[in-house]
Structures are given as C-alpha cells and as structure tokens.
Amino acid sequence: MDIEQFRKEGYKAIDAICEYYAGLEQRPVVAQVEPGYLSKLVPNEVPEKGEPFPSIAADFQRLILPGITSWQHPSFFAYFPSNATFEGMLADLYASSVTNPGFNWACSPACTELESVVMDWAAKMLGLDEAFLVQSGVGGGVIQTSASDSALVAIVAARSAFLHAHPNVSPSDLLIYGTSQTHSLGAKAALILGLNFKALEVYPTYQYGLRGSTLQKAILEDRQKGKHPFVLIATLGTTSTGAIDCMPEIGPIAKEAGLWMHVDAAWAGITLSCPEYREKAYLKDINLHADSFCTNFHKWGLTNFDLSALWVRSRTKLTDALDVTPAFLRTKQSDAGMVIDYRNWQLSLGRKFRSIKLWFVLRSYGVEGLRAHIRKSVALATHFADFVQESSIFELCTPQSFALAVFRLAPKDVETPLTQDQLNGLNRTLFHKIAARSDITITQTDVLGMFCLRLAVGAQRTEERHIRRAWEIISTAGVEVWADYQAGKPVPVENGTH
C-alpha cells in the first residue's frame, strides 16, 4: 500500500468507525456468534499472493464486527467498563504510525519523556503524594499493560527488597497477602512467581473490606509458623462488590510489619480525580502508607485499552529488582543517569508508545470532563440502586460502591424465608434469563456463597433512559422468575455461569 492508497483506505476506515458508532445503540450488545464461528468462514492458510485491501477491510465488517461484544454500547453493564474514546483512537493511530519498541530513552525520547509528563499529570490529578511523582526524583509512574502486570511488578520489587533486607529467608516461606475478594491477579502473581498467596478473611459487617485486626492476627500467626508475609495487595474497589479495604487500619500495620502495601485500584482509582470521593477512597492513608498504587485508565478513565498506571514510592526498588542492562542496550544518557529507561520499570524489554493516548485524553477532556464522566456514572448507578431498594422483590447485596450495584432477587414479606440455596437458585435462573438477551449485558458474582448480579455503569454513552430500560428488563424478569417459583416450577440447580 503506497501513501495515496493509505490516505484513501484511512479515510474509509475513519468513515467505517463513524458508521459503527452512529449505529451502536441499534447493535446487539453481546456478540451473537457460536464458538468456532470464524474458522468456518476464513481460509485455512495465509494466501500466497497479497489481496487488495478493500476486501480485507470489508471482511472486518463482515466477519469480525459480528463477533465483537460492544463494550461501548450504552447498555453494557458487565464486568467493569472498558472505555474507548475517539481521542484515544486517534492517539493509538498516531502511536502506531511511529511504531518503535520503546525499550530505552534513545529508542524515541518522546515516548519516555511524555510518559513521565503524563504520569505526573495523572498523579497530581488523583491527588497522589508528591513522592509518587517522577519529578520527585525518588518515586515515579510507569505505564503497564494491565493491573495484573502492575501488581506483578510491585510484588517482584517487594520480594527483592525484602530478601535484600532478610537474606536468610527462604522464598518458600514468603507470603503474599490479599483477601478472599482480591482480584485473581494476586493468586496469579503467586503462581507465576512460585510463591504462596494467602487470602485473608473479610466480612459482610465491613462490606468485604479488610480490617486491621484481621491483618494483625494473620501476621502474628504466620510469623509464629515461620512464614514471612512481605507484601499486601490492598484493594480500592474489588471486582466482585467494589469493596474497599480499610486503609487507615491496615496501612500502619503493614508499614510497622515491613510489608510492601500495593494498592490495586484498577477500577475505582480514577474516582480520586473527584475531591468528594477522596475520603471514602482513603486517599490520605494511601498517600501515607502505600508503596505502590495502580489504576487502569483503560477501564473507567476514557482511555482505550491498554493503559494501566502504576506509581511507586521508590524507583530504585523497581530497578534494583528489574535492571539487567546488557552492553548492547547501554546508552550514554542512561549511563549518566540523565534519563529513565522504562524497561527497568517493567517485566518486558519492548514497550508501546501508550502515553500519547493518556495525553490526548487528559487534554481533550480536562479534569472537568473526566470528573463529569465519573460523576455521571455514579449518579446513574445510584438511580439503579434506588430502583432496587424500592422494589419488594429485589435487594442490594452490598451498599452501592461508586458506579457498581450488586443485587439479587430476594423477595420480602414471604411466609417462609428462602434459604441461601433457594435464593441462589432463583438468581441463577434470573441471570440466565438476562444473559440470553442480546440488548443488555450484566455479570454474576459469588459473594462468600451468595449468588449475586452486578450492574456496573461507566460506558460513555449510557444515559438515564438506558438505566430505566435496564431496570425494566431485570425487574420484569425477576417478577417472572419469582412467579414461576411460587407456581412450583422447578428452579435449575446447576452452577450455571455465563
């Protein structure tokens, strides 16, 4: 493809994306394809001769789009949001046009320098302590692929620092602490690193957030057993229910015990951009006690996947754990300590030019625009939670957390209260009923044995009418399921999932 062909095909791609978004609301939310659909529609091998680009682009519309679940659809309420904005798309396009592997400053100085600038911008916008700024010269921010990567990097740095201070400790005695509500990234990091992960207990009485007393007790007991907890993954906004670990209690205990506290705020960290959420999100305690902090701008932060922001209080703890610079990667600028080589702040060598999308998004929306997006999502979730609370057959399973409502069918005023098993059966049936639809999507979760439904707001195009419609669909289905139950129709008992 030469330059003029690219211009033509580029315009057509832009037009196709405009068309997709113009018709987004009329599309199914969930891709309506069966496993294996694609392999039946495409050849079995790479073509010998190149094909004309227009037919390839047409196949994107014909073969790929039907298999895409529209995360930007205003009725997408599953998992957590994964925002995409036009500003982010254009940034991705510019980044792709000057592709380079970005492993050191010299690869393309703009990549490193812009990353430092925008990570400082974002840190200030979230109210993070200045120790976390690149400008501090001590800590700093780095863009990772995902919150899993961010946590893994933090744990590797924590382990390295701990073993450096305690050279006689055997790695097999090390413990990664999280809770039963910690994202699977905790257990996965342990699996990858060959370490043990311990899920501390949390309770409904504190809305599934970790308490200081639980942490303190675990440290004492584990140390008595000869174990060495060295890192705590604390969560601001768990995936299951949006729970917040009690930072004011656990922060000082972790610090006192020499544990690295990594705050996984993948989803909810972005709320810190709004001053009114900072107290609830324990910003002050995070600033006092966290050794590292992660939030994903590619979730609720208007930035196209992938952009996981990780800040650390000590950059040398990262580079001590990750720097293996060989001769062919040495540069005069790094040797002189004049520049950051971000490869030593992450697992991989190569890295994409991702700061540009955060730069484009933050400048396009401004602090005001981002706050407006967050506040609107929370208000819409509140609207939904109000519907739930006003209903006689539904209940919230936990208090609404930011833009997440966790709820279930739990009819009140029944003669014989239903058992947990019966309620779980009812809600599985309800979930399957909704999961069978193509015009809305939500997800399920298991909260210590309680089967619940989750509705997470955050797509940019979601308005009040979509929330009203969601409630109409869910409440109508709930009424039907409850009526069937009362009429004696059997409730499926299999542990169905979607």
Added chain:
Amino acid sequence: MDIEQFRKEGYKAIDAICEYYAGLEQRPVVAQVEPGYLSKLVPNEVPEKGEPFPSIAADFQRLILPGITSWQHPSFFAYFPSNATFEGMLADLYASSVTNPGFNWACSPACTELESVVMDWAAKMLGLDEAFLVQSGVGGGVIQTSASDSALVAIVAARSAFLHAHPNVSPSDLLIYGTSQTHSLGAKAALILGLNFKALEVYPTYQYGLRGSTLQKAILEDRQKGKHPFVLIATLGTTSTGAIDCMPEIGPIAKEAGLWMHVDAAWAGITLSCPEYREKAYLKDINLHADSFCTNFHKWGLTNFDLSALWVRSRTKLTDALDVTPAFLRTKQSDAGMVIDYRNWQLSLGRKFRSIKLWFVLRSYGVEGLRAHIRKSVALATHFADFVQESSIFELCTPQSFALAVFRLAPKDVETPLTQDQLNGLNRTLFHKIAARSDITITQTDVLGMFCLRLAVGAQRTEERHIRRAWEIISTAGVEVWADYQAGKPVPVENGTH
C-alpha cells in the same frame, strides 16, 4: 468529540501520517533532542478545561515528532528493525475502535477466534510442526507483548511441569540455561522468578552458537552439584551477532535430560517463511525438539509493535501453570471446553485485540510479499557485507547472519598487528563518529571482549542506494579514524556507549 468531529480529525490524522511518510527520508533518523526537552515545553498539570482537539493534534507534530527516532527511515540500521506498515496502522485503528479487554472468549469472540486462526496461518507459513497448531487441539499459538513475555511464559510453564514431575526439588536448585549470547530476557526472567540463570559458554569457532558438548557437560556438572537445569533458552539469531544455537545437537540432549527447550527466534524466526533458510535455521530440529517457539512479527515481520508470536507444543502445560479462574470470570463456553481463554496462556488478565494486525498484514502481503521483504533485506545486508570484505581496513567479525552484518575497523597489512585493546579503541572512536550523525544510525556490540559495529537491515523502505550511502559514511569515517591513529592522535579509552 462527536462523530462528525472525529471524521474530520481522523482524516486530518491520516493526512498527517501521509505527510510524515512522504518526507521520511528527509528527516533525521535519530531524534535531535536532549534529555528533558519535553518537560520544558508542556504545562505542569492536566488542564482544568478540555482543549480543542486541533491544538492537541498540532502538538503531536510540534512537540512529539521531533523526539521520535524514525525506525522506518531507510537509513535506520540500529538494533533490529521494528517494522510499521500502513496495513498494520489501519488494523491498530480498527482494533482501538472496538477496544475491549479480551480476557476471555466471551469478551469479544472475534478476538479469540481470529487469534487462533492467524496463529495457525503463521505457524503453517513458517513450517512449524502441526503439533504447534491450535487446530491440533494439543499445542497452539498465542500473541504476547514481547519476546521477554513469551520467554517468561514458557519458563513459568516449564518450571511448573518440572516441579510437578519432581515435587521434592527446591526452586533454589533450579537452573535456567542460556548462553552468554542469550538476550537479556533470560537473565531478566530469572530475576523476576527468583531463579538462577546460567550462561553457557559459546565460541567463535562455532560462530557463538551453543554446541551439544557444552550443554551435555553443563548438565552433568550441575547435576553433580545437586542443581536442576529445567529449561534451555535456545536462540535462532542472537541480538549481538545473529548466532544460531546448534539445534540438531542440543535438541536431543535437552529432550533426553528433560529440559524444556524454548526457541527464542524473536528476530530471525520470520526467515522460516522462506524455504531456502529453513535448513540454516534448523527448522527440522526445532520441529522435533522445541517445546516452545517465539518470533516477533513486530520486528522484521511487517507488523506494527506489539506482536510477539509464541507457540507451545502442549497447551495444558501453559494452563496448568497459569489458570486461576475465579467465579466472576467463568463462562459457559470455557466451562464446556469449547473455547480458548487466552488469559490462561499469558501473564496478564487483560489483553489487546492484536491478531487483527497480523491478519491484515498477512493477507495484504501474502506469503510472497513477506518473503520478498525478507529476501530483499538479506540481499541488501549481503551487499554491505561485500563492501566490508572488499575493504582493506574493515573486517566482518562474524559471518553475515541473515540481514545482520557485524563488523569492525581492523586494518590489514600493518607492520605491527594491533592489540584487541587498540582495535577496541579505534572502533569506539569510529562508533562515536557515526553516532554523532543524524542521517544514519547503527549500534555497537561487545562480542566476548571485541567491540564491534552492527548494521541490521530490515526497514521496508531501505534500497540499495541507502546501503551504498551507509558504506560511504562508515568507510570514510573509518579511513579518517585510521589516519588519525597512524598520525599519532590519541584514541579515547573510555568505555563509551550510545
């Protein structure tokens, strides 16, 4: 930005990229900026109010492009190539437009299904054994971020399988094998995983490739010491000199000793698309003995960063090591074993829709187009190597490997032969002279104490005239450096790097 603004700004972005490529050859290859240039030119904080997009896009031209080293410039000969194509850019744009975190099949079925299709396409194109195909149901291919990630994933799987078979072995006794020429990803994986990396010796007599005898001896000696080598990172095309480990010798020994053989062919793996290189690249032995194989299409494979292709012979060894599926990520399709959930084939949970760029590239170029690109690069490198060999003051340090020439200033027919230190001094001076230019870029390397220069061909726009010009620049500089030396001008002795 609404849809019509996006259309307008999208067209402008396409135009801007056209302009960049139209003027590419007239640009400096290497960014002409000093460390810290950007922070002086941008505000210190996120703006409160959003800015109009045209001024943001203009800042990409004004602030970012000057800090970009043009890896697509026809006179870029540093490191290895990092190809970007218009087809890849459009694919990135389409992928960004339907952004989704891609962690399981249900996220967007097209992402998973296309990845399986194109990884099978690529495997067949490279001639990999059918055991590596997704279609085999046993092995399969997965797209990773970088060769570091690919190696790390392979090592984690290897460790898991090894410890499962040998439950009494202590991780501290495990050894990762590579050579002194293995990419830093080997040592870095060891650092991340808290394991030991052992660099086996290689010798100039076999062009810095690992021999079976060395491997056999190491296994015996290490086992006698109670150590357990469990994985061997074998390289097809090392970064330093393009060395190829002797797969026919080491493959059977690794297998016999129960070592997982991971073949890191990040750069040179793509040459397997050309039948004439398969013997030199030991395809037959890779197919017989490799447990995993990685090549980066984002290097020499016309695909925009990032696209590291990893194939494994046993997918269950990956998922045994990496699957920690929690309730909220369970889906009926995965539970039924009907689909691949690629999150269990990688370190992170979230993942980008990257298969589309490989699909666009492979279809646009076809096997013929990709082969033509590889063959042209090799022919151009041969052209350069011929210049070196015909010169009376330069020599090749190792035989040309595919499109990489490693050479140095080493005047022949001198009365007193120069010592290695003297030669290194001369070549450092030469390297600094070339590194000070903006119209060409090459890199240096250290080959067991010998300071060498590397010229790697592979940018799509490099033609014979750029090679002739490169030789003119380098040979002229070499003549000057040698004349200065002969005239008694001092040669700097510092270990300069660029």
